[in-house]
Amino acid sequence: MAHPAVNGGGDNGVPMILTDPDVFVCCGCRDTLTIPIYECSKGHVILCSPCCNKHGYKCPFCSMFIGDKRCRAIEAVMESMKTVCCYAKHGCNAIVRYSEKRDHEKTCTFVPCLCPQPRCDWISNSNELGQHFKVKHFYKRIPFKYGEFFYVSLRRDTTTRVLQAVSDGKLFVISNDKREKKNSLILFHVGPNSWIPKFDYEVRATSDGAVLLPQTFVETTQGLKFEFSLLSFLHIPIEMWPCNGQIKLQFLITTVSGADKVVSEENNDQNGRPKRIRNRPVGLNDFYP
Ligand SMILES: [Zn+2]
Ligand SMILES: [Zn+2]
Ligand SMILES: [Zn+2]
Ligand SMILES: [Zn+2]
Numbered sequence: 004m005a006h007p008a009v010n011g012g013g014d015n016g017v018p019m020i021l022t023d024p025d026v027f028v029c030c031g032c033r034d035t036l037t038i039p040i041y042e043c044s045k046g047h048v049i050l051c052s053p054c055c056n057k058h059g060y061k062c063p064f065c066s067m068f069i070g071d072k073r074c075r076a077i078e079a080v081m082e083s084m085k086t087v088c089c090y091a092k093h094g095c096n097a098i099v100r101y102s103e104k105r106d107h108e109k110t111c112t113f114v115p116c117l118c119p120q121p122r123c124d125w126i127s128n129s130n131e132l133g134q135h136f137k138v139k140h141f142y143k144r145i146p147f148k149y150g151e152f153f154y155v156s157l158r159r160d161t162t163t164r165v166l167q168a169v170s171d172g173k174l175f176v177i178s179n180d181k182r183e184k185k186n187s188l189i190l191f192h193v194g195p196n197s198w199i200p201k202f203d204y205e206v207r208a209t210s211d212g213a214v215l216l217p218q219t220f221v222e223t224t225q226g227l228k229f230e231f232s233l234l235s236f237l238h239i240p241i242e243m244w245p246c247n248g249q250i251k252l253q254f255l256i257t258t259v260s261g262a263d264k265v266v267s268e269e270n271n272d273q274n275g276r277p278k279r280i281r282n283r284p285v286g287l288n289d290f291y292p
Pocket of ligand 1: 030031032033034050052053054
């Protein structure tokens with residue numbers, strides 16, 4: 004596909020069409036070149052700096068030594084060119100130097116995310132995804148407010164429940180992995196993978212026993228291929244599930260800034276909500292005092 008490219012020479016800039024974007028692709032990793040760019044002594048291969056390291060400064064095609072021979076002409080062309088982000092169709096308006104395109108796209112907040120509702124294949128940036136979910140799956144979502152406890156009923160064989168923050172529409176997914184003797188739960192925020200976590204959460208399973216997770220960062224994912232982190236699981240043994248197969252979970256999601264946190268010295272605060280207990284170790288022993 005042709006990428007529109009714009010000459011970066013201020014008022015003298017000339018719009019151009021790049022018919023073969025492969026000329027600015029690294030021969031080693033097939034990603035967009037970043038400066039510095041190197042060529043082998045035969046001059047027929049161009050490589051980005053990480054690939055020079057990876058290939059031991061030898062051309063992957065002719066094995067000639069690459070050394071420190073920079074490909075200045077290509078560098079100058081790339082420095083002078085600007086282009087749109089590959090997520091432009093998902094709402095990103097950024098015009099970036101061609102040489103900085105790769106870095107921008109790695110951290111672009113318009114990265115498309117998959118709708119977490121099972122059997123829905125809607126993909127959009129995370130802000131639009133929030134609006135989509137509110138309109139299309141209104142009755143499937145569980146609305147909540149940051150810093151306030153709320154309850155979620157979960158069946159043992161329900162694989163996902165979607166939570167939506169009332170204030171900013173952000174989506175969170177409770178992923179429920181049913182095993183023979185326990186269920187393992189984890190909470191994800193739906194957003195670009197490059198996002199640094201901005202939320203923490205606590206969850207309490209209420210039954211005969213109870214357990215709290217220590218204060219935990221919410222991991223972020225763009226899709227439904229969750230990478231389960233052993234540290235932030237809530238394991239609920241089969242003995243704890245009520246006879247009707249439905250357990251009541253108490254959640255608290257806070258923004259890391261802490262502005263929304265509920266703070267109280269008593270077991271319950273003035274509004275009758277359970278107070279936060281931080282950094283309590285968690286384990287199956289919590290169920291068998
Ligand atoms: Zn490379
Ligand atoms: Zn070569
Ligand atoms: Zn972008
Ligand atoms: Zn959807």
